[in-house]
Amino acid sequence: MPFFSYKGRNARGELMQGVLEGADSSAVADQLFSTGVTPIEIAVTTKKADKGGEGENWWTRLTEKKVTSMDVQLFSRQLYTLLKAGVPIMRGLAGLQESAVSKSFGRVIKDLRESLDAGRELSSAMRRHPEVFSAFYLSMVRVGEMTGRLEEVFLRLFDHMEFDRDMRERVTTALRYPTFVVVAIIAAMTVVNIFVIPAFAKVFAGFNAELPLMTRILLATSNFTVQYWPLMAGLLAGGIVAFTRYVRTAKGRYKWDKFKLGLPIAGKIIRKATLARFARSFALSSRSGVPIVQALTVVAQTVDNSYLSARVEQMRDGVERGESILRTASAANVFTPVVLQMIAVGEESGSLDELMDEIAQMYEREVDYELKTLSAQIEPILIVALGIMVLVLALGIFLPIWDLGKAALHK
Template sequence: MPFFAYKGRDGRGELLQGVLEGADSGAVADQLFGSGVTPLEISVTKRRATSGSAGSSSVGWRERLFEKKVTSMDVQLFSRQIYTLLKSGVPIMRGLAGLQESAISTSFARIIKDLRESLDAGRELSIAMGRYPAVFTPFYLSMVKVGEMTGRLEEVFLRLFDHLEFDRDMRERVKTALRYPTFVVIAMVLAMVVVNIFVIPKFASVFQSFGAELPLMTRVLLTTSQFTIAWWPALAGVTVASIVGFKAWNRTVNGRLVWDRVKLRLPVAGKIIHKGTMARFARSFALSLRSGVPIVQALTVVSQTADNAYLSSRIDQMRDGVERGESILRTSSAANVFTPIVLQMIAVGEETGSIDDLMDEIALMYEREVDYELKTLSSQIEPILITFLGVMVLILALGIFLPIWDLGQAALHPK
């Protein structure tokens, strides 16, 4: 998405300026209004900052080239440390100064220094962090905005620490579950390559010497092998062009919306992505309501915490319905992203006036379901892996064993 430079005034009338990422100027204006800033000027600009770019002009290009990049673990530890400092009553400027001195990563230390300077200039923390989109994700920035609006910044940083820890644990579990299937698939693909390039051509020369014809499946594999060897530069170019084109399309608003919707329908990963995103939505929505933020404004800010464009659009649809005077239950049903059990919990919460407590329960339920899905991920992948291996073995069997069976008859009855 493009970046926009803005100027605006906060609730105290102080002039603020910075850079935000958004689909268009209207989306950036919504972000500013949601954080309590009245925009005065919004214009398209180039990307201002990546990890360690802002405030690092004094650092040579050689140092930046060989410098260790900021990792998610750095951000996770930063979230925990700032939570502890704020909870202990340490002023945020003093806390950031201490974190800057104790930071192991020099690039992250420069980012913290720039955050201090931005806060000292009167900018909000979320806006200062928005200058580093490669370090602080849109979800992270949206949660910080929620904390600034509600006055519960320390609780938000604790939530962010838990989220980053859960996300890292989820990624490790997924990698562990996919390690064995990945090795098996790679071995099968290598076997197919070896058979097509070295084995089947030998069969072709032997059958040709007997004047016999290769079986159909063997001929198909041989033709595929010859085509791949002859046209591999074109195939490699098409593959690279397809990847670049897909990334460019995914950066557009419509492309990201379509792809994020497709991700939710993937056989195994779709359920995990959907439940994890809805758990984050329920957590941040409960936090906003408990802090006294109006429902419409809470939904506006919370929709930005969803790292899925399709689910974010469904939450915006809920906000529009509530703004028209509809109930939360009705808009949640129309969004078509909640399960019937969750809708029942929303109905009870809305009727009893404890929607924030019920949203916390919904988040817990989704998190437990994500944890269960991750624990059973290997068993869910096994049927897909077995089916794939069965197809590969069938192709190899028909392509290799059939000519072996026919070779004897071809030798006895040469044409």
């Protein structure tokens, strides 16, 4: 279809201009009227519709704040409220575009409007922005379009994103103190090796006596660090780059995600938080009318862990072969016996979505308890690490001085 440049005025009398795609000028005029814009001038143009600020200054686009998950979350809530109130979706999107705080997200909403004007469905329009709308989000919107319960889907998506954001924030907050302590220990060891021990080495050199083993180890470590720190820094940077690239591969991501689940303290928190997200997503999909096989396919994309995602896909394959959800969940070997029992009851009673909600709440409570006690679990480890570091430094630095003092007293 051809493109038309237009000029018009909105309800407040402000001048609006842009490019729209349409069959003819009358169709473009109808699109403008439907969005509350009165056209003044419509002309054929070879310029395509602006999809995100191509005409803006490149520096402005580079430094502009990107679309965040919070933008999408608020968008879901606002769209639910507008649709529930009976506002046409085109008028609702026009209002959200004008009130958008984020310019980048405002351009996304503008493109959604233009796509709907061109005859696309909302899910197809959103699919043009995969960096903004996740595969799970798109699947749920598609389900809402098919079932005619789009406003209900947007409300559930808002609740789902709120839960997911709250879970991530709690994990980040709980890990803040341990991370700070570990970074402080590493910084202290670096300073001691590069600045403190070399100063003591000059003093020890004047003793003309054999130094204790611990002191010799400290001096050797310090000398190696001072002489080869550029090489060590290069190896560290190279290791980080290599690890990052490896994790980006399918095989590397799978192994790393599986390794994280086996970590002593953080592993069980990650597993429970991920399974809570799985149960919440499955309940949302099931309650929205998504078939079980399709629901498991969609939910596997929201787990955010390649290993557990593979287990969910394994469950989907089993259901496709005609196996029960309980059997496939047991074969996945990631659920506790209590959860398996709840799945069995839900499958028999036909209220699997409600039981999945209960499973999600149970995992959420366990994660909340683990996070509250995380500092108490990590503190003994940090205290032991600090104690070992202080002991090594004390023995290595003060033993020679102590031996020298005893030798002076005997004289």
